[in-house]
Amino acid sequence: MRFSNTLLLLILCFLVITWTVRSVPPQLPVQCDQTGCTVSNTYGVWPDRTNCKAAKVAYPTTEEELIKAVAYASEHNLKVKTVTKFSSTIAKLACPSGSDAMLISTSKYNSVIEIEPERLTIKADSGVSLRELIDKVEAAGFSIRMSPYWEGVSIGGLISTGSHGSSWSGRGGSVHDHVVGINLVVPATSSEGYAKVVSIEEGRDDELLNAVKVSLGVLGVISKVKLSIEKAIKRSITYNFTSDVALEVMFMEYGKNFEFGDIRPHPLVRASNGNTAVYRYDHRSPDDVSGNGVNDFIGFQSNAILISKGVRALEKALETSKSENGKCKTADATLAYKKLTGKGLKNNGLFFTGYPVIGTQGKLQSSGSCLYSSSFRIDLSCSWDPRYNGLSFYETTAIFPVSRFRDFFLDVKKLRDLKPERFCGIDIYNGILIRFIKGSKAYLGQTEDSVVIDFNYYRADDALTPRLIQDVMEEMEQMAFVKDGAKPHWGKNRKVVSLA
Ligand SMILES: Cc1cc2nc3c(=O)[nH]c(=O)nc-3n(C[C@H](O)[C@H](O)[C@H](O)COP(=O)(O)OP(=O)(O)OC[C@H]3O[C@@H](n4cnc5c(N)ncnc54)[C@H](O)[C@@H]3O)c2cc1C
Structure with missing residues (x-):
């Protein structure tokens, strides 16, 4: 009992300290x-x-x-x-x-960003960070319609693995489907000087563009990326913590109705009328509605290094002592805190005071405040920073054709109903994140409209230490990749998934 209370206290400190501060930048790779x-x-x-x-x-x-x-x-x-x-x-x-x-x-290849307002495009060096790109576009009165939730990525790197946010509208949730041009540097003959630039444009070189825009870095070095942009977008977000009843049916309507929506079922945590799912009601807001909201997602905020270490030590202890109960208490506390704080949404840039949170696209789509350094807070970092032995976890990401998702989710519910406590290890992190992406012409993209799920869970320090209730996560992986036709995200997953 005392053990669980200590854990809860640590979790609380962890969550509270992450609230307003910035931290030491991640080390160079x-x-x-x-x-x-x-x-x-x-x-x-x-x-x-x-x-x-x-x-x-x-x-x-x-x-x-x-x-x-x-x-x-x-x-x-x-x-x-x-x-x-x-x-x-x-x-x-x-x-x-x-x-x-x-x-x-490409870490130093990041100085050129050119906006073409009349063509609604932006062209950038491939090493430009997502945040630099977003800020430049927004300052000129435009928005990038889609980007991943994590802003610690470069424009060249994020398209190379098919990174995405969530949307079935317009060009959809995958960033590469908003790419309208690429400069690719490839090897060439000695008479050509051993290397040359291939300039690829949408409408003129579609086959090449479809091959290059998601190419895992194997076709050459992407030098420049040209993206389509839109007039500035304003958005309104409300998290609805509700039941997961009929989620396997409702996700279709929901995906169609909310341009930027996602859903996070938390299989363990029980709402009064069933298990909890958090529906993100996320859509455009009229320009004349005021709002200076920021999405500073809790998982990407800075953490006190000592607290990250402490949480990791306790998570290890719960694994060693096989304490499902301890994990469930942690999951309950984490979700309660997320509910209280709008999961990092801040109405005025500082605090969460209630829904809806309205703001510009640039401040609501992607986040990652733990990336930015402050010379006087060297005690803070991203929670997973490997220099400090903080959190260590796996991320499984499965991309389903829409028609196959229902069966998968019903099977997950059956698995959950056998013993809900077994999902606590997933609920400690983010539950199961459900996002929407459109069918793509990219050869390594999804051929049809799809539903993407992500879930995180504890990773041991060495390969031979089994994880508590690892059969649940592995069952979900097998159902997804073997039974229900899911494909992996190119930039995520455990190695075993590539064998499935
Ligand atoms: C905390 C976190 C949250 C994340 N959230 C999301 C999310 O919400 N949605 C999502 O889809 N993904 C997400 N990801 C995954 C991430 O978006 C991808 O892994 C992305 O590809 C990383 O981009 P990067 O710039 O770091 O590239 P890297 O990781 O450095 O490289 C990725 C690949 O691209 C190649 N590459 C990089 N630059 C070039 C170039 N200029 N030319 C040719 N090849 C190149 C590399 O060789 C490598 O094969 C997340 C990852 C983390 C760690």
């Missing part, structure tokens, strides 16, 4: 010494837990320097992988095969 370079991802550990080595790294700052870097690799017959400032890919995509390979980093 490429570290080099005399023996070569190591590439890691933002979590500091790849799915197979082995290091990724490369011989050298180039840091171009312009397209000309990027061409030179590719030419050097081509002339010397070196394998190349593009890495970014963020390395937010969970899958080991940014790792070249062979430790004699060369990395080309």
Whole structure:
């Protein structure tokens, strides 16, 4: 009992301290010494837990320097992988095969952003961060209609893995479906100088564009990305904490009715009339409705390093002692706190005072305040920052054709009803996030309108330590990828999913 109370206290501190502060920036993913370079991802550990080595790294700052870097690799017959400032890919995509390979980093290739107001497009260097891009577009009176929820990504990196937000409207929820042009740097013959730029435009080079816009970094280095933009968008968000009854039927209407909506069922936590699901009523708001709201999603806020370590230590202890009950109490406390704080929505940029939260697209679609440094708060970081042994978790992401999602979700409910407590480990994180993406012409995109689910859960420090009730998560993975026709997100998942 005392153990659970300590846990709850720690969770509460964790959640409260994350509320208003900013933190030390994440470490750069490429570290080099005399023996070569190591590439890691933002979590500091790849799915197979082995290091990724490369011989050298180039840091171009312009397209000309990027061409030179590719030419050097081509002339010397070196394998190349593009890495970014963020390395937010969970899958080991940014790792070249062979430790004699060369990395080309776009972390310093981020100075040019050009808006073409009359054509409603923006063209940017591929290393430009999502936040820089959003701020520039919004300052000019426009909006990027779609982006992932996490802003710790570059424009070149995020389209390469098919990253998405949530929408069945317009061009849809996948960012690559808003791409109207790409400059790709590829190897070339010696007479061409060993590298050249291929300029690809929507309407003129559609086959090439469909191949390149989601290409996992294997077709060349994306140098520039041109996106379609819209006149400034204002949005209104309300989280409705309600029952998950009939969710497997209602998701269709819901997905059609709410342009930016998502749903988060929390399988364990019980509402008065059934299990809880959080429906995000998220749609456009008229321009003349005032609102300065910000979505500073709780999971992407800064945490006190000591608290992240403490929560991790307690989560480990609950795993070791096989305490389902402790996990359930944590899940209850976490959801109650999220309800109280609007999950990080802030009406005036500072506090959550009630629904709806109205604001601009740029402040509501993507977030990640733990990314930004403050010289006087070195005690804070993103909760998963590997330098401080904080949270460590897996993320399973499955993308279903719309017609297959109902069966999957009914099976999840059956599994839940056998013993709801077994889902507490998932509820501690974010429950099951359900998002919507449209069918895409990208060859590595989804061919039809789809429903995407994400769920996070504890990851042990070493590969041989079993997770508490891991059969539930693995059952869900198998149902999704083997039985119900889901495909993985290219940038996420455990390694086993790629074998399914
Ligand atoms: C906390 C967190 C939250 C996330 N939330 C979402 C979400 O809401 N929705 C979603 O869809 N995804 C989400 N992701 C996944 C993330 O969006 C993708 O992994 C994305 O691809 C990462 O972009 P990056 O700029 O960090 O690229 P990296 O991770 O560095 O690279 C990803 C791949 O793209 C290649 N690449 C990068 N730049 C180029 C280039 N210029 N030319 C050619 N190839 C290139 C790399 O070689 C690599 O194969 C999340 C990830 C994290 C860690």
